[in-house]
Every structure is written in C-alpha cells, then in structure tokens.
Amino acid sequence: MSGQVEWHNSPIGVFDSGVGGLTVAREIMRQLPNERIVYFGDTARVPYGSKSKETVTKFSRQIVHFLETQQVKAIVAACNTASAYALEELENEVDIPIIGVVKPGARAALAVTKNKKIGVVATEATINSGIYNRYIEENDKNVRIMGKACPLFVPLVEEGLWEDPVTDEIARRYLMELVDSGIDTLILGCTHYPMLRSTVAKIMGNGVTLVNPAYETARELKALLVDKGLESEHRPGLGTELYRFFVSDAADKFQRFANSILPYGILSAKVINIDEF
Amino acid sequence: MSGQVEWHNSPIGVFDSGVGGLTVAREIMRQLPNERIVYFGDTARVPYGSKSKETVTKFSRQIVHFLETQQVKAIVAACNTASAYALEELENEVDIPIIGVVKPGARAALAVTKNKKIGVVATEATINSGIYNRYIEENDKNVRIMGKACPLFVPLVEEGLWEDPVTDEIARRYLMELVDSGIDTLILGCTHYPMLRSTVAKIMGNGVTLVNPAYETARELKALLVDKGLESEHRPGLGTELYRFFVSDAADKFQRFANSILPYGILSAKVINIDEF
Numbered sequence: 354m355s356g357q358v359e360w361h362n363s364p365i366g367v368f369d370s371g372v373g374g375l376t377v378a379r380e381i382m383r384q385l386p387n388e389r390i391v392y393f394g395d396t397a398r399v400p401y402g403s404k405s406k407e408t409v410t411k412f413s414r415q416i417v418h419f420l421e422t423q424q425v426k427a428i429v430a431a432c433n434t435a436s437a438y439a440l441e442e443l444e445n446e447v448d449i450p451i452i453g454v455v456k457p458g459a460r461a462a463l464a465v466t467k468n469k470k471i472g473v474v475a476t477e478a479t480i481n482s483g484i485y486n487r488y489i490e491e492n493d494k495n496v497r498i499m500g501k502a503c504p505l506f507v508p509l510v511e512e513g514l515w516e517d518p519v520t521d522e523i524a525r526r527y528l529m530e531l532v533d534s535g536i537d538t539l540i541l542g543c544t545h546y547p548m549l550r551s552t553v554a555k556i557m558g559n560g561v562t563l564v565n566p567a568y569e570t571a572r573e574l575k576a577l578l579v580d581k582g583l584e585s586e587h588r589p590g591l592g593t594e595l596y597r598f599f600v601s602d603a604a605d606k607f608q609r610f611a612n613s614i615l616p617y618g619i620l621s622a623k624v625i626n627i628d629e630f
Numbered sequence: 631m632s633g634q635v636e637w638h639n640s641p642i643g644v645f646d647s648g649v650g651g652l653t654v655a656r657e658i659m660r661q662l663p664n665e666r667i668v669y670f671g672d673t674a675r676v677p678y679g680s681k682s683k684e685t686v687t688k689f690s691r692q693i694v695h696f697l698e699t700q701q702v703k704a705i706v707a708a709c710n711t712a713s714a715y716a717l718e719e720l721e722n723e724v725d726i727p728i729i730g731v732v733k734p735g736a737r738a739a740l741a742v743t744k745n746k747k748i749g750v751v752a753t754e755a756t757i758n759s760g761i762y763n764r765y766i767e768e769n770d771k772n773v774r775i776m777g778k779a780c781p782l783f784v785p786l787v788e789e790g791l792w793e794d795p796v797t798d799e800i801a802r803r804y805l806m807e808l809v810d811s812g813i814d815t816l817i818l819g820c821t822h823y824p825m826l827r828s829t830v831a832k833i834m835g836n837g838v839t840l841v842n843p844a845y846e847t848a849r850e851l852k853a854l855l856v857d858k859g860l861e862s863e864h865r866p867g868l869g870t871e872l873y874r875f876f877v878s879d880a881a882d883k884f885q886r887f888a889n890s891i892l893p894y895g896i897l898s899a900k901v902i903n904i905d906e907f
Contacts, residue, residue, distance in 0.1 A: 523796060
C-alpha cells in the first residue's frame with residue numbers, strides 16, 4: 354500500500370455468498386456514513402453454508418482478487434462461512450486488511466455473557482468448522498459453547514417468511530435444545546439470521562441476549578480504519594457513487610432483496626464473471 | 631460416433647445440480663438394469679433453480695464436457711432447470727444424444743389429462759422459463775397450463791422433512807391455487823419433488839394425477855437407446871463398476887443423501903474440479 358493520501362478515500366470491499374452480507378453493509382452504512390462501499394454477492398454459487406472448506410476458500414479468493422481490482426482499502430468477509438473457512442488463508446495472501454464477522458461476534462458474546470454459556474446458530478459449514486468455539490475458548494477456557502446448525506433459516510428468509518407460523522415452528526425445533534441448555538447469550542452466526550431476530554428472541558426468552566455480528570463487525574471496521582489512518586475524512590460529494598454492487602448472477606433478484614433491507618435504494622447491480630478472477 | 635460396436639457397452643451420463651437427479655438415476659437403474667451410469671452432481675454450485683439462463687447453460691456445458699471425457703453414449707440432463715435453460719443449446723454442440731426431463735414429463739401429462747388443465751410445480755427458474763408451457767402448447771393448443779414455483783420444497787427435502795406438518799403447511803400454501811384451478815394433472819417439475827409425492831397427493835386429492843418426469847425420462851431413454859442400437863446387450867459382469875458418481879464438492883453429504891434414496895449403496899463419490907471442463 355503506497356501511503357494514506359491515496360487510500361483513505363478508497364472504498365471498503367464487502368462480500369458475501371449472496372444477499373445476506375447486505376445486513377453487514379447496512380451496518381457499515383449506518384456507522385460509517387463517510388465510507389464508500391463496493392459490495393460483491395456471489396449469487397451464481399450461493400449458498401456457501403453447505404459447501405466444503407476448499408470450495409469456499411477458492412470462491413472467496415476469487416472475490417478478494419476481484420475486490421482488489423476495485424482498489425478497495427479494506428475487505429470485510431460479510432459471510433460467516435467464508436470467515437470461518439477462508440479468512441486465515443486469505444489474510445496471508447493479500448496486503449490490505451481483511452476482517453470477518455466471526456471474531457467480532459465472538460468478542461461481543463464474551464463481553465455479554467454472565468453465566469459463561471454461549472449459543473451459536475449458523476449454517477452447517479460454520480458450525481462444523483468449530484470456529485466460534487475456537488475463538489471463544491482462546492479468550493476464555495471456562496466458557497461453554499453450544500452450536501446449532503439451522504439449514505432452513507436461509508431459505509425461509511429468502512422466501513420472505515420473516516414472521517410466520519411456519520418459521521416459528523421450525524425455529525422452535527432448532528432452538529429448543531439451546532433454550533434447555535441455559536445459555537444467556539446467542540450469536541446469530543449467519544448474516545441472514547438478523548431478519549429472524551424477533552422470532553428467535555420470542556423463543557429464546559428475555560433471559561438470552563442476541564448478538565448480531567453485523568453490528569459488531571462495523572464497529573471493528575471503524576476501529577481498524579482509525580488505527581490505520583484509513584478513514585474517509587468527509588462524506589463523498591453528490592455525484593460520487595457511494596455504493597456499488599456487483600453480483601455473479603441474476604442481478605434483478607438481488608436488487609429486489611437489497612431494496613427490502615437497505616436504507617438506500619440500489620440503482621443497479623452489475624453482473625461480472627467471477628471465474629475470471 | 632464411430633459405430634455401435636464400441637458404444638453399446640458405454641455408460642449413460644446423468645447430471646444434475648446436486649442430489650435431485652438421483653431420482654432419475656434410480657428410475658434408469660430400475661428400468662434399464664443392464665446400463666452403466668456415470669452420474670455428476672454439481673454440489674459446489676447447487677442449486678440451479680434460482681440462477682439465470684446464462685449461468686445454468688455455462689455450468690451445464692462444463693458438465694457435458696466432463697461426461698464426454700467419460701465416454702458416455704448418451705446424456706440425461708436429470709435437472710429440470712438445466713433441461714429448461716440449457717438443453718436446446720447443448721443439443722447443437724455435441725454429437726451424442728442428450729435428453730432432458732421436461733419433454734418426457736410434458737408428453738406424459740398430455741397423455742393423462744382429460745379436462746386439459748395441467749399444473750406444473752417447479753423451481754423459480756423452470757417456471758420462469760415457461761418451457762413446460764411451450765412444449766405442451768406445441769402439442770395441444772387447447773390445454774391450459776398453470777405453473778407454480780415452490781422455492782422451499784428443495785430445502786425441505788434436503789432437511790429430510792419429507793412427511794412433516796411444516797411441509798404440509800408450506801405445500802398447502804403453494805398448492806391451494808392449483809387445487810382451486812381445477813387441474814386434473816400435476817407435473818412434479820423438479821427432481822427433488824417426487825420425495826414429497828405423498829404430501830402433494832394428499833393436498834391435491836384423488837382427482838389429480840401426479841406425473842413424475844423421472845419415470846417418463848427413463849422410458850424415453852430406453853426407447854432412444856433401442857432406436858439408435860445403443861442398448862447394452864447384457865448386464866455387466868461382477869467386477870465391472872456399474873455406477874460411478876462424481877461431484878464438484880463435499881462428497882460425504884452427497885453419499886449420505888444418495889444412500890437414503892438409491893436401491894444400491896454408493897461406495898464412493900469422487901470430487902472433481904468442474905471449472906476445468
């Protein structure tokens with residue numbers, strides 16, 4: 354990286370397997386309103402949550418290479434599965450800072466828990482990776498962690514059933530063992546899950562604090578930019594494209610979903626061939 | 631193709647976006663017990679049902695190229711989305727015969743319907759392609775076709791909820807308009823859906839005949855092989871590998887699912903890098 358002068362007005366690269374990472378982009382927009390964002394959603398190969406470490410790492414590496422061509426100053430892996438499987442390898446391969454959503458979520462949960470029993474709901478891949486356990490145990494060996502994969506949550510969110518008796522019933526089945534386990538903190542370990550926040554909160558009850566890694570990740574990104582002297586000094590003027598969106602397939606559907614969760618309308622998402630990166 | 635003598639003992643290539651096409655492979659095993667099969671499931675990029683025509687065609691072309699390296703004598707696109715989006719283009723690109731699941735399903739429905747009202751349940755991509763409508767209308771302009779996308783059916787099947795109150799409720803919501811429309815025939819237009827046959831049958835009632843394109847496709851494949859003199863003359867002997875399975879990712883999960891629906895245990899599925907084809 355060749356000096357702050359050229360870089361502090363560069364955008365933040367944010368990527369996810371699809372639309373889920375938009376919940377992280379949304380938090381960055383709220384907490385860092387001066388920052389430009391280049392978002393990439395891998396809609397041609399979504400979902401990552403049921404795929405292997407090798408495949409998720411290969412896909413994530415291609416995306417990082419694409420984001421590098423967009424001159425981003427930092428990258429956020431706004432996908433728990435990519436953060437779990439690919440982040441450590443990619444950190445060693447590129448010069449710009451990369452942060453994921455797992456460490457910020459784990460740190461926030463550690464700060465919140467009183468009885469040292471933390472639950473994690475996530476995709477199969479994230480749960481199988483054991484990464485939340487690893488980060489949490491590195492910081493506090495006395496914490497008990499209970500993970501639960503919830504494979505139907507993503508399709509239910511994508512079908513729009515954010516509050517629905519069917520979603521209640523599926524959530525009840527997935528979460529009952531976590532309720533019984535006596536956790537006081539639950540990490541929403543997949544970027545789609547904040548959309549099910551009220552359903553999950555209702556089932557878990559008042560005694561359980563829900564941690565949204567999207568919020569924590571935006572906070573850590575802010576600290577990172579300050580630390581490295583990379584924050585944008587002022588809000589880009591009118592006429593500057595603040596947020597740009599790229600996908601690997603089917604931009605229409607992405608735009609519809611994005612417009613339902615983002616505070617700003619997306620004018621357009623551009624389709625690129627991610628295999629070339 | 632250089633003469634029947636070399637080809638009639640070659641395997642049939644069968645492909646799908648993932649595990650769904652195994653329902654078609656199963657029918658081929660039943661109806662054509664002398665035939666060897668090379669199956670490819672694109673588990674790294676599954677599902678296809680929410681992706682664009684361009685992407686599905688590109689993925690299908692790579693798979694056809696891979697199957698050619700396996701010296702197959704015919705190819706079955708055991709995926710409604712691939713059949714809908716990619717088949718016509720690929721038919722023109724390769725020398726070996728390729729059949730899909732859409733035409734056989736459409737033909738069977740035409741043979742069954744009495745009131746000339748046919749329903750189709752399928753993925754978003756298959757419904758949006760309008761391909762069932764096109765095939766059916768080409769044969770009979772007086773038939774009315776009602777299509778309905780059921781995006782949660784595939785994740786429900788993959789989660790194992792084949793018979794479950796939640797699946798009943800979701801199916802009821804998806805199917806109610808088809809019940810009200812007075813169709814007498816319903817095409818199960820996605821290879822996962824035969825696993826929900828009893829749920830769908832219960833909701834549609836006795837007056838509606840369910841068409842399983844997997845069954846019809848195996849019948850058409852048989853006719854095609856006979857027509858071209860390509861049938862295997864006898865069951866391959868012991869020691870011959872009758873069925874081989876390849877996937878683009880995560881062979882374990884594929885094997886578990888395959889073993890739950892196939893009459894034969896799968897000894898192993900090999901992971902290949904499909905991007906190279």
